Every structure is written in structure tokens, then in C-alpha cells.
Amino acid sequence: MAGVTEMTARRRPSSPLLTRMRDRSPGLVGGLVGGAVAAGLGLASFAVLVTLLWISSPYPDSGPGGALHVAAALWLLAHGVELVRADTLSGGAAPMGVPPLLLLAVPVYLLHRAARDATDGGAGGGDDADDEYGVIEVGAEPPQVPARTAWTGVVLGYLAVAVPAALYAAGGVLRPSWVSAGVCVPVVAVVATGLGVWSAHGRPGGPLRRSLGVLPGGVRPLVLDPDGRPGVAARAAAAGLAVLLGGGALLVAVSLAGHGAAAQSSLLRLTEGWSGRFAVLLLCVALVPNAAVWGAAYALGPGFALGAGHAVGPLSSAPAPFLPPFPLLAAVPEAGAGTPVHWAAGTVPLVAGVMVGRWVAKAAVAAARGGTRPGGRPGVVWSAGRTARAAGLAAVLCAAVLAGLAALAGGPLGVSVLTRFGPVWWQVGAAALAWLALVAIPTALAVRSRRCRPPRDDEPRMGGERDETAEDDRGHRGGRLWRGRGAGRRRPRRAGTARGAADAGSADGAEEAWGDDEDLGAIWAAGAPDGPDSTSPDENWPTPWAAGPPPERAGFGAGAGDSGRAPERDPAAPGRRGQGHGGAFTSVESYGFPPPESETS
Template sequence: MSQFTDRGPALSSHGRTAAQRSSAIGAAFLGGVTAAGLGLGALTVAVLLLWVASPAPDSGPSRALHLAADLWLSAHGGDLVRTTRSGIPAPVGITPLLLVVVPVRLLHRAARHALATAADGRPEAPGDDPGATAVAPRTLLGALLAGYLCIAAGALLYACAGELSAEPLSALFFVPATAVATLAATAWRLLRHPGADLLPARALRACARVPDGLRTLLGGSRCAAAGRAAAFALAALLGSGVLLTLLGLVLHADRVGADLLHLAPDWAGRATVLLLCLVLLPNAAVWGTAYGLGPGFTVGAGSTVGPLGTSAHPVLPQLPLLGGVPDAGPGGPLTWAVAVLPLIAGALLARSVARAAQPPPGTDDAPWSWWATACVAALGAGFCGVAMAVLAGLSGGALGTGALAAFGPSWWRTGLAATAWTAATGIPGALALRVWRRHTGRRADRADGAERADGAGRGEPEAAERPEGATGAKPAARLTGWTHGKTAATVKSAAAVKAAMAVQSAGATSAGERAATPAGTSRAGASKAEASDDEDRSAEKADAPAGTGGAVA
């Protein structure tokens, strides 16, 4: 009986632990469902508002809901299929990059909340049971992913029918891939090195075989510095792409306006078209970046739009963004001048690497060698090239069949050009800035040393003129101490002169007394003279200032 009674609390504690773990896993699953539902709901509200604002909607709300589901799946990278009037399906493979922000942001927030829950359940004291309430991050992220994919599966089943439907195979691949990549990036950012526990055992064994030098380069502060430099270069490239896109639209404003009026005669339709152009503006910015890098992009099978020239292309859809495409013909000095833009990106990369290579003077970090600086710059150029290749691959795709089967830049040519431009400018620029920073740092150190030496040289006469009792005075009171020292020296010399005169007078008086008085009275006269001298010294001490008493004594 007592054995069953003793086991009761243990079983109750085990039950509480299991309940807490189940609650954490359920909360993570619900977080994935909420993230998917919020993204799908936001697009649904936007599409329904446009449908309500339309003066003559040609269909009911069901088609608007289908369009919202299609857009949500397309935001993950999935392709769509449009049924033409002839009944031939035409693929739509361009991913709107602005809409990608919606699911990625929601997944990132859900993963951060789930990982924070896992961190709260960890034991705080060393003696606590590590498996009492803690749930592995891999388990929580798996539950979150399961909840997210459940909503995605329902949206795919709903969006598979209609004139504009989702392509099942691409959606089944890209939706989980986007979710897994977002969760992995969030876990690695928050957990840092413990985030490696999320990798499979084979991946961990492969990482263990990496040489120590390469592991140090890729896993320390140098890898972070390369990532920051790549971010600066990538921002410069995309900014230049936006400028080129807007410049093309301004130069062909008449054609852009005609396309807008032809496509949407009423104000509600024009607002819808402008909103669509805004959603596709990041795609156009990537196309402009590819144009500035040199490879350019294509607007139909067999066509090329680049700074060296624009080849003939098929008739384009009347979309205002496509109205800014340059006319067919060879390039000129104005189009060749876009080569300055990737040079600016390489300069920013070099500046960022050089700043990291020369740590601030107050830190204990040692400056990087020229080889480490060059390697970090090359790594940053590689990161920038990989990012541009991914963006170029997502920004392009098909808008139909035949001549419309290829739109956008080539992902591998764009990535290779971005790597080459940033490396060609960034590596020598980083090395040159490193040398210049070291030179200026040495000059600053020499100047500081000379100033300290001059200050020490100017301070020596002041110390010599200062009295012995004032050697410990503060630098702010040097002038006051020097004045007090001069006053004490003057008083001391005056007192010495007075004492000598008193001694001389006393000696003369005692000699006269010895001559005029008997020998027995000479001792009494000398005692009187000494008493008079002591009185004179006491009076001089009383007349001296209080601050110079030590000096007079």
C-alpha cells in the first residue's frame, strides 16, 4: 500500500510534464495555422476590396476568393495556370516579390515565438531536470510547419479549379521549401550555434570534416562581416535597378500612359492596374539590376535587353511596367554608363570589409592580415552573387506559351556577373582601404605620442619651480601652487635676513656687555639675547600667510 502511495507524486509530476510538453507543441501547431491564416486572410481582404470597388464585376465573390488563394500560393513561388479562350492552358510563372514578404514575415514571427517558448521551458538551475518541461526546438518548429502546411493544403485544393488555378506540382514543392527556409533562417539567427542541432546527423558529420581554417572563416566574425558587406553591395545593386526602372518609365511616359488607358478605361480599373504594377515593381527592379550588371533580361524567346543593345522582341502585353523596355537597337554611351552602378556596389563592399579589418583603437581585436581581408571580400562578393541569382530566378518566368514562355533575367548569368563585378572592385578596394587606414592610424598614433611628449617637456620647468611640498598638487592648480611657492620663498628669504641682522646685533650687544660687566654676568646677558631672538622668530611666523607656514618653517 505504501509503495503505491509513494509512487503517486512521481506519476503526477510525470503527468504534468507530459501535459506541459503537449501544450507547447499544440501552441506551436496553432502558431503555424495562425501564420498561414493571417497571410491568406490579408490577400483575401485586398482582393475583395478591389472586387467591391469594381463598377461592373463580371463574376461573384467565389472568383475573387480563388484569386486570393492563387496569389497566396504564388507568393511562395508556386506557378499558376491560365486557361485561354481557345482552351489551351498558359503558365504564369512570375513570382510577385513584394507579396513574398507577407508569408515570410508571418512565418518568422511565429517561429520566433515558438523558440522563445522553448527557451522559457529550459531549466534555470543546474540541478533541475533538463527534460522536465523543455521541448526541443526541432519538435516545436516541426509542429509549426505541420500547422502551416495544413492550411496550405486546403488552399491548394480550393485553388486547383477555375480559369486561373494553381499548378499542383510547383505548389507542393515551393510552399514547403519556402516555409522550411524561413524557419531554418530564423532558428539559425536566434539560436546561433545551437541552431546546428536542427541539422540531420549526416549534415553534422559532413560539417565536422570541414578544415579548421575554413570553419573559422565561415563561422566567426569574419563571416558576419562578409554578410554585412554583401548586404551593402546588394542594396546598392537593387537601388540602381530601381533607378533604371523609373528612368525607363519616365523616358517612355507616353507609351506607359497609353497602355494604362487602353488596359483600364475606368478609375477603378486603373487603380487595380497601378496596384498590380506596384506589386511587380521589385521584379522590375531586379530586371533593371540585371540590365546594369550587363547580362540584361529577355522579354520573349530569343530576345535580349541589355546595355550593349536591344534585340527585336515579340509584341508585349499592354502592362505599363513593360512599356519602359528600351526600343530595339544598339546601345550608346548613355547605356554604357550603367557600368558605374556595379562599381559603386563594389566600393561599398570594400568599405565595409576595410572597416571590419581595422578594429577600433579601444578594442583588443587584432587587425586582419591582407590575406584575411581579401578572403572576406571574396566571400562577401560570393554572398552577393548568390542572393542576386536567387532574386533573378524568382523575378522571372513565363507569361504564356511560345514567344511568351521566357521573361526576365537569367539567374546564373546575373549571379555570376554580380559576383565578378563586386569581386573585381571590392577585393582590391578593400586591400587599398586597409593600407590607407593602417597608415592614417599610425600617423594618428605618432601625433598623439608627440603631443604627449611635448606636454611632458612643458611640464618639467613648472615642476622645477614648484616647491617641494607642492609636488603632489593637481594639474588644474599648477598656477596657484606656483604663486604660493614664490610667496613662500620670498617670505623665507626675508626671515633669514632679519634673523642674521638680529644675530649680529645680539653679538655686538653681548660683546659690549662682556666688556662693561663682570664675567659672571655674561651668561645672563646671552640668555636674554637668545630669548629676544626667539621672540623675533615667533613674530615673523605670525606675520607669514597661513598657506606658507610649512615653507617658512
């Protein structure tokens, strides 16, 4: 044993420079890797889908390289990049700028997830939990990476993959527009990554408050609450936007069902193989959000354009140019003047305006309904001016978001006539603002006025309320009320018992203080308290039932005794049970109790 050297598992401490580099580099490096992985996963998902469709196609137009070029072009189209088709029948380039909005969810989700993972630090913070003996704390959480570091890393990593993908797609049939690619892809990466980092840090309200600093002081609380949650106007705008988009999707579904034969015929004419029809159906599903925006624009009045000078609206529809057979285009209304069936689409913005007004009015009168502010302080009923401003601001926010969606949902589909395809964003925004402002503001003021109206005392009461009021009045006049329930007896209830229980405690607490029904019956059978002031039960028992039993008096507490039974009454004593004490209590038999055996015999 003398030659055995004892060794420990003590880990050598790192130098301060290495510690600082280890603390800083994993955040940036992790963000770069996360952004590159997010872009790679998006490209891979599109490549797998396009490759499967190419393999199943009976008449492929190109080889595997062409399919991969198309996949890269579709990935860029999902970001809103405008594509240009080179080999057209006319020989010129034809733009294709209608991006399926559902495809945008793929890069946004991947960027959001990568930003969250980069902010959490992953496994890079595990070494920071080691102590000087190399023991790792299992429950220690990795430190969060600074928001700016994580955001920068994810954006740069994503763009580092997007640039080669755009260069590769430029060699195919569908080539990206470099101006559009240089704007749309960075914007999507910056916004989606910022939302992911903000969500990973607990959605703080500081960055949003700083971004809203240009707004007036009275408007900022309506957009963002002090605790960081969306304000009243923002929530009302979201509700109105949901109604508009849902109503637009419903209009498209109803029109598509009415033109079901034409939609089916267009699907069968467009392609023959099942793989081609499956691809067309997938494209229709990806264009469902676009169709919902188009339907909302149609309901608002401006409608949408099926080419330059060919507008489709509820009042009138111009004859559309020759369009390719596509199932969703079969839902377009026929050309000509609008009918009452087409005018019925105006109920969608009407319902949206009512919804916005009700949301604002609900927050305006929250204090009148017992609501509180987020900090626990009692709320204050809004004035009519503030309610109107909140409804107007909600209308502005909803119109702005819908105008942005209308700009994304349309674009060119060719040259000449097809350079304008879809709704015009500024017309949709103006129409939405007019509809919502004209409907939401009066609705909010009307609902606020109705809910803040004080109740009238002379309103007629229903039957149950009249019976209860009359019963309380009889209790005041009679002193006590007895009610029977089955074979047992309920406790005596004085007038105002419910009010007393509400002030001093609950009814259950009163029952526990007074015991069960048999004990109460024995106490009441013994008679009322004796004393010079026993003629006024309200003075002897000033507290309600919930306050506890009355003090022991001669002939009452002692008469009940510990056994809970009433003492024997002298038959020669004058008066009947419950009488002879100043007339404060009426006869027990008058309330339905059986007389004593000595009196019934």
C-alpha cells in the same frame, strides 16, 4: 464553531504521467495551432483584398466564388507557385510564373511570428510556476519549447491549411501547378519557420556552424564569427547586394521618369475604372522588388529577356514582341545599340565592388586602428592573402544570393515567345561574380596597404602642430611657462605637462591637487624651495603637476602657510622676486606679472 471545518486551498499534485503529457503536448499542439493560424491569416488577408476589388469593380467577370478562388491562387503565387490560366483566347493553357516578390513577405512574416510564439510556449507554461499551495509566481517566465518540437508543429500546421487551399484554388480560373506547389510551399514553410525558431532561441551559432562544416577551416570564420554573428565576408556581401539592388531600383525609377508619358498612357489604356487602376498600381508596387532585380541584372551586363530571343542589355536591346500595356514595362529601354547613357549603368556594380572591398579592408586593418576581437582580445592585422580571400568569398556569396533572386524574379508569362520572361539566373550570377571579384579584391588590398602604412616622422606639420612643438621646446629651456587668461592667471605649466598628466592622471586631477589660481600665485610669490639642490627644479620636483604638490620645504610650504598668502619679503633682501636661487627661475615680470608695489613705487 465546532461544526465548522477548516479547509485550505491546497492543490492536489498531478501524477508524473499527466505532468509529462502537459509538458510535451502544449509545445506540439501550440505549434500546430500557430502554423494553421498563420496560414489562415495569410489567406484571409488576400481574400479581403481581392473581395474589396471585386466589389468595387464596375464589371465583375465572376461571382464571389470566383474572387475567393483568385485569392487562394494569389496566396499560392506569393510562395512562388506557378499558376496556369485555362481560359485563354487560343484555347490552351498559359502558365504564369512571375511571382511578385513583395507578396512573399506576408507568409514569411506570419510563419516567423508563429514560430517565435510556439517556441516561447505562450501561456502553456504558466501552470508550471504553481507551487504546492496553488500560489502562482507572477514573474516566472514560461519554459521554452524544444526547437524541433516547435518547428515540426508550425510546419505541419501550415501545410495542413495549404493543401486544402491548393485544392480549392484548382477549381478556379488560375490553377496551381502541382509540382511547383509541392516544392515551393514546403520550402517557404521550412525556411521561414526555422528562422523564427532560431531567432526565438537567441540566434545561437551552433546550428550555423554545423551547417557550414563542409567549408574549409579558413573560410568558416569569414562567413560566421565565433560568437554567432555574420562574418566579415557575409557582411561585405550584404553591403554589396544592397548596393546592387538599390542601384537597380534607381535605374528603373530614372527610366520610368524618362518614359513617364508612356507609363501614364499604358495605365489609362489598361483599365477605365478607378478600382481597376488601383489594382494595377497595387500590382506595380508588389513588383518593385522584381524590378530592382531586373535593374541590377541590366547594370551587370546580361540584362533580362522579354521573350525568347529578345534580350535587353546596356550594350544592345533586341526589339521586344508585342507586350500588354503595363506601367513598369514602359521603363524598358528602346531597341537598338546602347549609348553612353545606357553604359553609365555600369557604375552600379563598380560602386558595389568598391563597397565590398572597403568592408573587407576595414576588418583587415581593425587591429591597426585599435580594434579588438569579439572576445576582447587584441586583433591582428590580416595578411594580404587573407584579405584577398575574404574579398573573393564575399563576391561569391553576393553573386549566389543575387542569382537566386534572379531565378525568383522571372519566369514564364505565356507560351511560345513568352516562355522566358526576366533575367537568366546563371548569367546574372556569373556577371556579378566577375564584377565584384575584379573590383573588390584590388580595392581591399589597396585600402589595407594605405591604412597599414606607418606614419613618417619627417612629414611637414601644420601650423597648430608647429606652434605647440615650439612652445614645448621653449618650456624645456625656460623651466616654467606662465600664461595669462583675462584678469586671472593660469597655473604654471612645465614642459611635458600633458605627457605627465597622461601618465599620472588627468589635467583636472592636477588642478584639484594644486588648488585654485590665487593659492598657486601666493606659493610662487614666496619663492623657490631652499636647499643645496634647489638650483635644479627638475630634481626637486621630479613628478609632473598631476602627481600632486611638492613636499614642504623651508621657505616654500611654510611660507605659504595655512592662509594661502605669501609671507612678507624683506625689502633689503638682495635680488628681485624669483631670483637669488641659483638662477633656476627667471623673473616673474618677464612673463607678464606686475612687479610688487615696493618696486613700482
